[in-house]
Amino acid sequence: MSMETNITLTVNGSVVTLEAPPAARLLDVLRERLGLTGTKEGCGEGECGACTVLLDGVPVNACLVAFGQCDGREVTTVEGLGSTAHLTPLQEAMVTEGGAQCGICTPGMLLSAEALLREEPRPTEPQIREAIAGNICRCTGYQRIVNAVNEAARRREARS
Amino acid sequence: MAPSIGTSVPRVDGPAKVCGSARYVDDLVLPGMLHGATVRSDVPRGRLLGVDLDPAFDWTGITVVTADDVPVNAVPLIESDQPVLARDEIRHAYEPVALLACEDRLRLAQALRHVTLRVEPLPPVLTIDDALAAREAIRGADNVIKRYRITKGRGGAAVEGCEVVVRGVYETGWQEHVYIEPNGMIGWWDGDTARVEGSLQCPYYVQKGIKGVFGLPDDGVDVTQAVTGGGFGGKEEYPTLVALHALLLAKKSGRPVKLVYGRQEDVEASTKRHPSRVEIASGCDRDGTLRAVSIRVLFDGGAYVTLTPVVLSRGALHACGAYRWEDVTVEAVAVATNTPPNGAFRGFGAPQTIWAIERHLDRVARTLGTDPVALKRKNLLRLGDTTATGQTLKESVGVEECVEKAMAASGYVEKRERGPVVTGRTARGVGAAIFLHGAGFTGSGEKYLKGKVAVDLLPGGRARVRTGSTDIGQGTETVFRQIAADGLGIGVENVDFAVPSTANVPDSGPTVASRTVMVVGSIVDAAAKELRARLEAEEKARGATRSAAWERLAADPARATSLVQYEPPPGVVWDDATYSGDAYPAYGWACDVAEVEVDLDTFETKVTGFWAAVDVGRVINPTLCAGQVEGGTLQAIGWALTEKLVTKDGKILNPRMTNYIVPTSLDAPPFTTTLVEAAYSRGPGGAKGVGELPMDGGAPAVAAAIEHATGLVLDRVPMLPEDLFEASVKGGAR
Ligand code: FES
Ligand code: FES
Numbered sequence: 001m002s003m004e005t006n007i008t009l010t011v012n013g014s015v016v017t018l019e020a021p022p023a024a025r026l027l028d029v030l031r032e033r034l035g036l037t038g039t040k041e042g043c044g045e046g047e048c049g050a051c052t053v054l055l056d057g058v059p060v061n062a063c064l065v066a067f068g069q070c071d072g073r074e075v076t077t078v079e080g081l082g083s084t085a086h087l088t089p090l091q092e093a094m095v096t097e098g099g100a101q102c103g104i105c106t107p108g109m110l111l112s113a114e115a116l117l118r119e120e121p122r123p124t125e126p127q128i129r130e131a132i133a134g135n136i137c138r139c140t141g142y143q144r145i146v147n148a149v150n151e152a153a154r155r156r157e158a159r160s
Numbered sequence: 161m162a163p164s165i166g167t168s169v170p171r172v173d174g175p176a177k178v179c180g181s182a183r184y185v186d187d188l189v190l191p192g193m194l195h196g197a198t199v200r201s202d203v204p205r206g207r208l209l210g211v212d213l214d215p216a217f218d219w220t221g222i223t224v225v226t227a228d229d230v231p232v233n234a235v236p237l238i239e240s241d242q243p244v245l246a247r248d249e250i251r252h253a254y255e256p257v258a259l260l261a262c263e264d265r266l267r268l269a270q271a272l273r274h275v276t277l278r279v280e281p282l283p284p285v286l287t288i289d290d291a292l293a294a295r296e297a298i299r300g301a302d303n304v305i306k307r308y309r310i311t312k313g314r315g316g317a318a319v320e321g322c323e324v325v326v327r328g329v330y331e332t333g334w335q336e337h338v339y340i341e342p343n344g345m346i347g348w349w350d351g352d353t354a355r356v357e358g359s360l361q362c363p364y365y366v367q368k369g370i371k372g373v374f375g376l377p378d379d380g381v382d383v384t385q386a387v388t389g390g391g392f393g394g395k396e397e398y399p400t401l402v403a404l405h406a407l408l409l410a411k412k413s414g415r416p417v418k419l420v421y422g423r424q425e426d427v428e429a430s431t432k433r434h435p436s437r438v439e440i441a442s443g444c445d446r447d448g449t450l451r452a453v454s455i456r457v458l459f460d461g462g463a464y465v466t467l468t469p470v471v472l473s474r475g476a477l478h479a480c481g482a483y484r485w486e487d488v489t490v491e492a493v494a495v496a497t498n499t500p501p502n503g504a505f506r507g508f509g510a511p512q513t514i515w516a517i518e519r520h521l522d523r524v525a526r527t528l529g530t531d532p533v534a535l536k537r538k539n540l541l542r543l544g545d546t547t548a549t550g551q552t553l554k555e556s557v558g559v560e561e562c563v564e565k566a567m568a569a570s571g572y573v574e575k576r577e578r579g580p581v582v583t584g585r586t587a588r589g590v591g592a593a594i595f596l597h598g599a600g601f602t603g604s605g606e607k608y609l610k611g612k613v614a615v616d617l618l619p620g621g622r623a624r625v626r627t628g629s630t631d632i633g634q635g636t637e638t639v640f641r642q643i644a645a646d647g648l649g650i651g652v653e654n655v656d657f658a659v660p661s662t663a664n665v666p667d668s669g670p671t672v673a674s675r676t677v678m679v680v681g682s683i684v685d686a687a688a689k690e691l692r693a694r695l696e697a698e699e700k701a702r703g704a705t706r707s708a709a710w711e712r713l714a715a716d717p718a719r720a721t722s723l724v725q726y727e728p729p730p731g732v733v734w735d736d737a738t739y740s741g742d743a744y745p746a747y748g749w750a751c752d753v754a755e756v757e758v759d760l761d762t763f764e765t766k767v768t769g770f771w772a773a774v775d776v777g778r779v780i781n782p783t784l785c786a787g788q789v790e791g792g793t794l795q796a797i798g799w800a801l802t803e804k805l806v807t808k809d810g811k812i813l814n815p816r817m818t819n820y821i822v823p824t825s826l827d828a829p830p831f832t833t834t835l836v837e838a839a840y841s842r843g844p845g846g847a848k849g850v851g852e853l854p855m856d857g858g859a860p861a862v863a864a865a866i867e868h869a870t871g872l873v874l875d876r877v878p879m880l881p882e883d884l885f886e887a888s889v890k891g892g893a894r
Binding site: 031036037038039040041042043044045047048050059077078079081082083087091092094095096097098100101102103104105106107110125128130132133134135136137138139140141142143144145146155 | 168170172174175176177178179180181182183186187308319337338339340341342375387388389390391422423590592632633634635783784786787792793794795816817818822824825826828830831
């Protein structure tokens with residue numbers, strides 16, 4: 001068995017220290033050790049984007065990130081956005097605009113969109129498409145996801 | 161109460177999905193659970209001589225299951241020809257032969273490498289032509305799985321006497337579903353009761369499989385749907401096998417077993433869209449009036465029968481397209497090959513034959529020197545016309561309106577008149593497809609299915625829909641609530657949707673064939689309305705208020721529930737022997753327009769705009785409905801342009817998302833979707849099915865647009881840059 005190391009990181013705002021093999025996938029640590037099953041696995045090789053989380057604010061594929069690389073860093077998963085009782089404008093728009101169908105791509109999609117909106121509060125349609133290009137959705141045809149991100153930008157602006 | 165039908169009620173399962181709290185099968189953990197894995201053959205055809213476990217490996221804590229452990233070794237489907245685990249015959253390169261389970265996934269992966277199959281290879285049959293040649297017989301003497309023949313009038317022989325005769329051959333390849341959640345199931349035993357929970361479309365199909373293999377009664381099996389991450393037909397029949405495997409391991413180990421496929425295994429082993437070849441000869445007048453057609457449809461069924469006969473049937477029934485023909489012959493044949501079994505995939509045989517007939521009519525238009533849409537419009541089926549099977553269309557034919565709306569929204573006519581736009585090394589063009597899709601089961605299917613739904617009155621003014629129809633992303637949970645709410649005259653927020661579990665919900669028939677809203681929705685409507693009548697009677701009889709009547713009925717188990725069974729509409733007559741009559745109770749109709757840009761140096765095609773006008777009878781939920789149209793269309797665009805499964809000696813060379821390419825947000829065009837409502841009298845509120853229809857039109861519309869842009873004629877999907885290049889070398893490129 002591979003050696004375990006102690007790693008301290010911030011997950012959705014809480015500091016956690018875990019012992020795990022440094023080569024373990026961040027995806028498995030989140031899902032199995034921390035019970036954060038909102039992060040999904042669709043391919044395990046960096047192609048589908050279902051496992052997208054933010055690492056220090058930047059979208060990464062958690063299936064390709066070794067846990068050992070996460071020491072001292074900050075991870076945001078879908079559980080770190082809003083709760084069903086208090087959806088963020090982005091989550092809310094995703095529901096009302098029809099951007100989620102089966103929902104398996106949705107957590108990853110939301111995190112890619114969240115990173116975009118933090119960088120670019122009023123993105124253009126090409127910018128939105130570019131930002132979610134690493135997140136495959138087989139259900140929606142993307143139009144309604146793009147609409148949702150647009151709508152979220154509008155609502156975020158209205159709020160601030 | 162304002163009606164809910166026709167409004168975009170936000171999907172009820174939405175909040176859990178956007179918060180990551182929706183539980184898919186891989187998110188579920190049972191105490192003591194083991195992980196399962198499948199040992200598969202790696203030759204496409206052979207005789208299995210033995211399964212060897214490496215004696216040097218430590219097998220403690222590892223459960224091994226082989227064919228010897230399977231009580232009845234046949235998956236019950238149309239024919240029970242597929243073993244649960246192969247015993248002596250290998251019929252495709254990913255045939256399941258043994259199963260392993262272990263608590264630790266790392267050890268499980270190691271154990272997999274220490275199982276060896278002893279197989280004596282046999283020469284495989286790998287293509288439709290191999291199968292037809294029948295040098296090797298793998299099914300009967302001729303390798304034929306199923307044949308159909310449809311004739312009308314004088315039959316296809318009448319083509320020869322026509323003024324203009326056009327012939328063509330059209331082909332399509334495999335398509336993989338690529339639902340983003342791969343197949344997965346958890347199986348466990350509760351004493352003698354088998355329980356499974358997982359990713360699936362049809363809980364009662366899985367139940368039937370388990371009953372057959374383990375010899376259990378109805379109440380000895382409970383199948384529950386977990387939140388399901390996409391299906392598209394790929395989780396219609398296949399999950400039965402996964403559930404059986406999980407239960408076999410659970411039985412032998414005495415522990416719950418989770419069996420979740422990785423992407424590669426899912427692409428390799430699960431069903432795919434049937435490859436096809438369609439040969440068409442048609443005859444028309446010089447003015448473009450279509451007269452006669454002779455069509456030969458060939459489908460590759462793969463190694464086992466699965467649903468191939470019904471897929472072929474739908475293919476044959478859509479082969480004449482949305483057009484009037486006086487004389488018709490359709491010969492349809494599905495053959496067996498040593499490739500993984502092909503099965504249900506959105507569209508179910510129709511995309512292949514619609515591709516063929518649409519491309520063919522584009523060819524006829526070229527021969528006549530006319531615009532394809534003008535030619536197609538002239539020959540569209542109208543109310544009162546008769547289809548190839550002799551069905552007279554009595555209502556709900558919105559195709560003319562679809563064409564008008566799609567033309568207007570896209571500017572097709574002006575763009576075609578202007579001709580292709582060539583800027584530097586980029587050529588832009590537009591193309592269209594017009595098509596129909598039969599909603600519900602073919603012919604007498606619904607009569608045998610006897611789909612049922614229950615609606616319950618619950619205390620506190622609430623109601624609950626119980627149905628075996630699942631939500632796999634398309635929105636069943638939400639639209640059924642809307643239909644029930646309107647039937648009962650209450651707000652949609654007061655309606656619950658029971659988790660589909662065979663222990664709790666009646667068998668509504670499978671979640672397939674665009675039948676959920678039209679067929680099952682109509683009985684949700686009927687059950688809700690029946691309860692409403694009960695409430696009104698109670699009010700009158702007791703002089704009570706509605707809410708008092710509601711609470712009284714809800715408290716009385718004998719009166720709280722309405723269980724309604726589907727009755728096929730009277731006057732729908734189908735003859736399976738002659739393959740004639742009313743093939744479907746109603747059809748969805750549509751017109752798609754695609755605009756493409758082709759790079760004249762690299763031959764890459766980008767779809768830059770897409771306009772779909774779709775007659776769905778009545779729109780229950782505009783947002784969800786348009787979402788079905790757009791998602792289905794993008795799957796069609798993927799099939800048209802990038803999705804190519806490459807095989808060699810029966811093995812798939814690109815079983816990964818890295819090299820089997822589905823469209824991203826950058827490949828997808830902006831969609832403009834127009835919903836047309838030519839009501840169908842027996843659908844809830846007038847609604848027809850919509851799920852599959854959009855899969856039919858994308859590929860031929862894109863091909864027509866490529867032809868307009870470049871002059872290149874492509875008759876085979878997918879149309880990769882190398883295919884365009886090859887066509888240009890053969891001549892015709894600008
Ligand atoms: S699971 Fe990580 S990219 Fe697909
Ligand atoms: S909603 Fe199903 S994959 Fe995106």
